[in-house]
Structure formats: C-alpha cells, structure tokens
Amino acid sequence: xxxxxxxxxxxxxxxxxxxxxxxxxxxxxxxxxxxxxxxxxxxxxxxxxxxxxxxxxxxxxxxxxxxxxxxxxxxxxxxxxxxxxxxxxxxxxxxxxxxxxxxxxxxxxxxxxxx
Amino acid sequence: xxxxxxxxxxxxxxxxxxxxxxxxxxxxxxxxxxxxxxxxxxxxxxxxxxxxxxxxxxxxxxxxxxxxxxxxxxxxxxxxxxxxxxxxxxxxxxxxxxxxxxxxxxxxxxxx
Numbered sequence: 001x002x003x004x005x006x007x008x009x010x011x012x013x014x015x016x017x018x019x020x021x022x023x024x025x026x027x028x029x030x031x032x033x034x035x036x037x038x039x040x041x042x043x044x045x046x047x048x049x050x051x052x053x054x055x056x057x058x059x060x061x062x063x064x065x066x067x068x069x070x071x072x073x074x075x076x077x078x079x080x081x082x083x084x085x086x087x088x089x090x091x092x093x094x095x096x097x098x099x100x101x102x103x104x105x106x107x108x109x110x111x112x113x114x115x
Numbered sequence: 116x117x118x119x120x121x122x123x124x125x126x127x128x129x130x131x132x133x134x135x136x137x138x139x140x141x142x143x144x145x146x147x148x149x150x151x152x153x154x155x156x157x158x159x160x161x162x163x164x165x166x167x168x169x170x171x172x173x174x175x176x177x178x179x180x181x182x183x184x185x186x187x188x189x190x191x192x193x194x195x196x197x198x199x200x201x202x203x204x205x206x207x208x209x210x211x212x213x214x215x216x217x218x219x220x221x222x223x224x225x226x227x
C-alpha cells in the first residue's frame with residue numbers, strides 16, 4: 001500500500017516570498033491533516049479536511065496561510081508571504097475516519113527554511 | 116482546550132527498561148495515541164488506548180488511566196534504534212472533527 005506522498009522534501013525561501021506544498025493521501029482516506037512541526041516541538045494541527053470540506057482550521061494563520069482539497073483527494077498548503085517563524089517541517093497525514101479513532105499515517109514532510 | 120505534558124528528554128542504557136510519562140487535561144477524552152519519530156522522519160504509530168489498562172505489543176506497552184489523565188509508554192530491552200522522539204497525542208470529542216492534539220514529545224537517547 002502506498003503511503004502519504006508529499007513534495008517537495010525541502011524548500012528554502014526568503015522572507016516575504018510565497019511557497020506551496022503538495023500532499024497526496026493514502027487512497028480511500030477521507031480525512032487529511034496538515035501539521036506544522038517546529039524543531040524540538042510536537043506537531044501542531046493547522047487544518048483538517050473531511051473529504052473536500054474543512055472540519056477545523058482554528059489554528060491556521062489565515063492572514064498568510066491557505067489550504068485546499070478541491071476534489072477530496074490531493075491537497076495543497078500555501079504560505080504567502082512567508083515569515084522567519086514559519087521555518088518548520090510541514091507534515092501531511094491522512095486517516096480513514098477520525099470518528100472511529102483510526103490512526104493517522106504521516107508523510108515524510110516538507111522541511112521549510114525561511115531566510 | 117487541551118494541555119498535554121511529557122518530559123522533554125530522557126536517557127537510558129541499551130538493554131534496560133524506560134517509562135515515558137504523559138499527562139493530559141481534556142474535556143472530551145476520546146483516545147490516546149503514542150507515536151515514534153526518528154530525527155528527520157515522519158511520526159509512526161506505536162499504540163492506542165481508549166480504555167483504562169495496559170496494552171502490550173512486543174517490547175512496547177502503553178498504559179492509560181482516564182481518571183488520572185495519565186498514560187505511560189514502556190519500552191523494554193532497549194535497543195540503540197529506539198533512540199527517537201516519542202509523541203503522546205490525545206483525541207478530544209469536544210474539538211471539531213475529533214481533533215488529535217500532540218504533546219511536545221520526549222526525546223529518548225539510548226546509550227551503549
């Protein structure tokens with residue numbers, strides 16, 4: 001079974017530039033999550049999708065971050081404009097159905113460095 | 116909201132046993148997960164507890180006490196490859212989407 005795919009693996013940009021990350025979840029997984037993990041900390045949920053609808057985006061800095069999952073499969077996360085404090089690993093995860101407490105499967109993440 | 120606490124770092128010796136504790140405060144507890152994360156890699160699932168008691172899976176065991184808001188992960192017969200961060204995560208029914216919130220992680224260093 002293929003895992004959660006993410007790209008790019010690494011990205012280096014300057015502050016105020018824009019960046020986008022892509023995620024392809026495990027086939028059949030209805031729920032998709034984007035987490036931000038700053039070095040030395042645990043992952044922090046940014047946004048959770050159920051199919052193509054947003055379930056929770058309360059911790060997404062909406063002035064600069066946006067995410068979409070138009071067809072209920074792939075998702076993109078965008079930062080515009082980036083700040084130094086956005087340097088982190090952005091993890092995408094998917095699960096079958098959170099209401100049944102299915103475990104999350106994570107992708108390898110995109111490591112973002114903002115200079 | 117949720118508050119999940121776990122020690123930042125622990126050190127143990129190869130072949131020994133180590134216990135990593137996690138305490139949490141949540142209004143709508145709906146399960147606790149432990150994940151392992153090696154440096155530079157994605158978290159991988161270790162265990163899941165929703166009822167009180169001990170869940171054993173090979174060298175790893177996880178315990179939950181819902182009344183105390185407490186869990187621990189027990190690693191036996193430590194191996195060098197067990198050096199990693201261990202993340203405690205809690206599901207909360209009172210958060211939209213049965214949200215899973217992670218603690219800060221415990222970095223375990225296994226020494227020869």
